[in-house]
Amino acid sequence: MSNTVVEVKNLTKVFGDVTAVNDVSFSIEEKDFLILLGPSGCGKTTILRMIAGLEEPTSGEIFLREKLVYSSEKKIFVPARERSVGLVFQSYALWPHMTVFENIAFGLRVQHLNSAAIKAKVKEGLSFMQLEEMANRYPQEMSGGQQQRVALARMLVSEPEVFLMDEPLSNLDAKLRLEMRAEIKNIHFQTGATTVYVTHDQVEALTMANKIAVLNHGRMEQFDKPKAIYKHPATLFVADFIGSPTINKLKGVLQFEEGAGICSVRGDSFKLVTGYKINTRVQEGQEVVAAVRPESVLVDSVKGHEGSINIFSAEISTVLPAGPETILQVKFKNYILNLLITQDVDYLAGEKVDIYIPPKEVLLVNSSTGRLIPPSMNTQ
Amino acid sequence: MKGRGTKLAKLVEQTSFLPYLIPGIAFGALYLSLFTHRIGPIPALYGTFLLVALVCIAKNLPFTGRAGITSMLQIGSELEEASEIAGAKWSRRFMKIILPLSINGAISGFILVFITVMRELSLILLLVTPETRTLTTMTFRYQEQGYSQFSSAISVLIIAIVVAAELATRRLTKNKAI
Numbered sequence: 001m002s003n004t005v006v007e008v009k010n011l012t013k014v015f016g017d018v019t020a021v022n023d024v025s026f027s028i029e030e031k032d033f034l035i036l037l038g039p040s041g042c043g044k045t046t047i048l049r050m051i052a053g054l055e056e057p058t059s060g061e062i063f064l065r066e067k068l069v070y071s072s073e074k075k076i077f078v079p080a081r082e083r084s085v086g087l088v089f090q091s092y093a094l095w096p097h098m099t100v101f102e103n104i105a106f107g108l109r110v111q112h113l114n115s116a117a118i119k120a121k122v123k124e125g126l127s128f129m130q131l132e133e134m135a136n137r138y139p140q141e142m143s144g145g146q147q148q149r150v151a152l153a154r155m156l157v158s159e160p161e162v163f164l165m166d167e168p169l170s171n172l173d174a175k176l177r178l179e180m181r182a183e184i185k186n187i188h189f190q191t192g193a194t195t196v197y198v199t200h201d202q203v204e205a206l207t208m209a210n211k212i213a214v215l216n217h218g219r220m221e222q223f224d225k226p227k228a229i230y231k232h233p234a235t236l237f238v239a240d241f242i243g244s245p246t247i248n249k250l251k252g253v254l255q256f257e258e259g260a261g262i263c264s265v266r267g268d269s270f271k272l273v274t275g276y277k278i279n280t281r282v283q284e285g286q287e288v289v290a291a292v293r294p295e296s297v298l299v300d301s302v303k304g305h306e307g308s309i310n311i312f313s314a315e316i317s318t319v320l321p322a323g324p325e326t327i328l329q330v331k332f333k334n335y336i337l338n339l340l341i342t343q344d345v346d347y348l349a350g351e352k353v354d355i356y357i358p359p360k361e362v363l364l365v366n367s368s369t370g371r372l373i374p375p376s377m378n379t380q
Numbered sequence: 381m382k383g384r385g386t387k388l389a390k391l392v393e394q395t396s397f398l399p400y401l402i403p404g405i406a407f408g409a410l411y412l413s414l415f416t417h418r419i420g421p422i423p424a425l426y427g428t429f430l431l432v433a434l435v436c437i438a439k440n441l442p443f444t445g446r447a448g449i450t451s452m453l454q455i456g457s458e459l460e461e462a463s464e465i466a467g468a469k470w471s472r473r474f475m476k477i478i479l480p481l482s483i484n485g486a487i488s489g490f491i492l493v494f495i496t497v498m499r500e501l502s503l504i505l506l507l508v509t510p511e512t513r514t515l516t517t518m519t520f521r522y523q524e525q526g527y528s529q530f531s532s533a534i535s536v537l538i539i540a541i542v543v544a545a546e547l548a549t550r551r552l553t554k555n556k557a558i
Binding site: 085093094111154 | 456458459461462463464465466467468469472476477480481
């Protein structure tokens with residue numbers, strides 16, 4: 001494909017005896033907004049730094065616009081300054097001895113632009129980030145949010161081929177973080193610049209990215225669109241990591257309902273019917289984890305399902321109202337289930353309720369591999 | 381900054397501490413015996429001011445080295461990396477980012493050594509000749525010959541120079557917005 005902007009092949013990075021990045025491959029195209037998502041120490045920042053050229057991989061290949069910038073086999077390593085990438089650091093990394101103007105102008109001076117052109121470009125960058133008044137300030141005289149804007153402006157004016165961002169919002173307070181999230185998404189919309197963005201915040205990933213790579217222990221667990229990652233997680237790790245509150249997990253063994261031709265999960269004194277059809281890919285007696293999203297579990301709306309399956313009595317243990325939605329923690333057998341409800345009902349802790357788990361909302365995970373049994377099978 | 385942590389870098393840092401462990405007078409004697417006659421391409425340095433300067437540099441190397449290293453480390457690698465991303469070559473990164481940011485630390489390191497050397501006696505006592513004497517050796521000679529007033533006057537002069545240098549440094553490093 002001709003519009004591949006960043007391509008990473010079998011990328012591996014070993015620090016001493018720790019494999020930080022283990023055989024990671026992906027490619028993104030023009031205008032993509034890729035988020036590398038994972039817990040701390042999963043290797044996401046290392047991948048970003050290897051794309052930037054600040055870190056030399058141990059093996060693999062990296063292409064930027066089809067130009068090979070790193071190859072362990074061909075012994076190619078193009079240094080960061082020749083890669084045409086922009087990077088926003090977590091700490092912003094603004095130079096404290098330079099004014100905002102000089103910070104933004106530095107990259108342009110390196111490119112040997114004439115001073116009139118530099119002035120015009122910096123001005124444009126400043127007004128794009130609404131920083132016109134700040135040109136002569138020093139970074140330490142500004143708030144975190146303003147420093148963040150300067151860091152973004154500094155990257156924008158150099159017009160790099162790829163925007164790289166390393167947890168740029170993690171040092172901001174919650175309110176500002178929401179604002180900057182929208183701002184960065186807007187920058188991406190207006191510039192159309194291909195972006196690789198690192199975060200450990202799954203909400204950030206779901207709201208901003210058009211592609212997400214979920215990483216764990218240096219390995220890529222899944223690479224997909226945000227919706228697909230949420231709806232069809234490839235592994236239990238992904239299902240667990242994405243979504244707030246956390247997905248509910250019920251352990252059991254598979255049991256075939258020969259009459260209905262579907263599978264159910266027999267757990268510790270409960271039976272959960274799933275939407276999975278009996279076929280060759282599932283085995284009776286196989287150990288599984290049934291994963292159910294908190295918003296998929298219905299509370300007290302059991303009237304329509306009277307006498308039907310998957311209705312369980314449970315006891316509310318905690319009520320966590322959060323404005324438009326409420327998180328309920330309910331005690332069900334040996335489990336504490338997370339429920340997310342949007343109805344305006346005042347529940348009380350200790351209250352007995354009936355919960356309903358719709359069969360088609362149950363995701364099955366193979367206990368021994370940790371991989372999801374593809375739900376596409378249940379529709380065939 | 382990238383070479384830091386390598387075995388060679390550690391060895392250099394450790395070795396620079398050796399002169400500091402040896403008593404000043406012994407270190408001076410060592411230099412005296414080394415440089416009284418020429419060795420290969422190195423001429424006999426005894427009697428030159430260069431030798432006095434050299435021995436002071438060697439003795440204080442651990443201080444200057446540490447001061448330089450610390451002030452450069454404080455910059456944080458991300459500031460240098462940001463300039464690398466901006467496309468700057470090493471020379472430009474050093475001149476525009478590392479040097480301006482570490483200059484205060486370097487000046488502080490300099491003043492520390494300057495004050496130490498101003499008061500240095502035992503180290504250079506054996507190495508000075510009438511042409512290369514320093515203020516401290518003069519106080520020593522005057523004291524030896526019984527001119528204690530002259531000796532005290534020079535001591536006051538030393539103090540005045542040290543205080544002036546310290547004040548000048550403060551003014552120099554304060555104006556920066558760091």
